[in-house]
Amino acid sequence: MTTRVPQERRRRRPTRSGVLLSEELIVQTALRLIGEHGPEALSVRRLGAALGCDPTALYRYFHGTDDLVLAIADRIIGDAMAGFVPGDDWVASLREMALRVRAGYLAHPRAAAMAAHRVTRRRNEIHAVETGIGLLLTAGFPPADAARLYLAFIDTVLSHAATEAAFHALPPQRREADHGSWRDVYQGLDPATYPSLTAVRAELPAMADSSFEQAVDLLLEALAARARALGQK
Amino acid sequence: MTTRVPQERRRRRPTRSGVLLSEELIVQTALRLIGEHGPEALSVRRLGAALGCDPTALYRYFHGTDDLVLAIADRIIGDAMAGFVPGDDWVASLREMALRVRAGYLAHPRAAAMAAHRVTRRRNEIHAVETGIGLLLTAGFPPADAARLYLAFIDTVLSHAATEAAFHALPPQRREADHGSWRDVYQGLDPATYPSLTAVRAELPAMADSSFEQAVDLLLEALAARARALGQK
């Protein structure tokens, strides 16, 4: 199979069950499938069945699974950032960006877990990068710093979001096991060998909570401090 | 198959090829396999072949793939932190912890990519948590803050490391494609629609580099600032 995925398709032919396939419809269906029946529900065969077409028909639209994953990832980014307009306060705007990305990932945790570490190099992603770097430029950072600091910021946001998404994507049983570890792990610990854990033992159940906002706030604190130092110089 | 994985095994029986199986040997072989032939080389069947036993023999030692993955993860943590002793400077010590974890993940990128988001609740992990929280306690943070801030710190470190590991675990072809995006993406961009990206376009190829140290440094900056504020209060 040559697997040529043409730019524009002129002839479209309904499937045996009468559906007209399109990249849009496929990505949409994939997200629905993943959302409804879990991440393991996304397979070429199942996707074909859900669409009402032969599984291999998808290879006319995507080069392979990887290509499909990238398309899904970019759609999540697009949905998350839809309607976002950066405001005057660059710190607050970056914060909202972070929260939006996180929300988008958590809306499709199973899909996000597969796609989070990739560079989609598609429109929605590029647009988001443009916005973020723009914010750091308005903060007064010189271009070189703006690019590097944006990278650190967005990598942190994406990495954290991916971690959360991966956790939410776990089968409920495993998720509960991982989660409950913090509640159970400290109970049997020897205070002599684990003095620090014993000292904070009342706080350990909270370790199961998300550290996303805490981490983002710390990062933005550091960025704001550097921006201030820049202005005073 | 009842898949009961006993605590201690008393009777051990050599495989057809004469090897004496053990959890230790299996994890070791899995890491070697992954390191040598890529992440997709880790399958129950291949692992069995590499060990010289029937693939299903592994189910006597691990409940399933997930269980094996957790064991591998904990071993990576253990190897990375082996010999680490926290020094007087808590910031420097946390920094070294971060770099060690990262190095451990990058030494086994393919394994790390699978295991990074999990809570292994095994010895090596617990020991690392004890060390980290201890450092924040010596920094003067009250227990509740120490636990929460450690969580934000370690989540950031682990998430970033996982991202890097996932990238290194990609098939070379896809890795190069993702990597090269930053080198190629900006070339065709319209300056009018993407003014910020155009402004920093000379810096974009650097976006392919790691932001790990940058992010960790920013985080530690914020932590140090909060600790100072605590002391002045």
Next chain:
DNA sequence: GCATTGGGTCAACCCTGTTGACGTAAGGCG
């Protein structure tokens, strides 16, 4: 030395992604 049982082996099940060949119907064009 005998009984117990841990654990290595085998066959089988159903899942997966991906391929190449095939043919049908859609669309451009005369």
Next chain:
DNA sequence: CGCCTTACGTCAACAGGGTTGACCCAATGC
């Protein structure tokens, strides 16, 4: 209006995946 081309949906097949239950041998405790 009807032919020709070709896009693309379909089909069969392959190699590989995790996991299972039954089987039975041999290492161990007594």
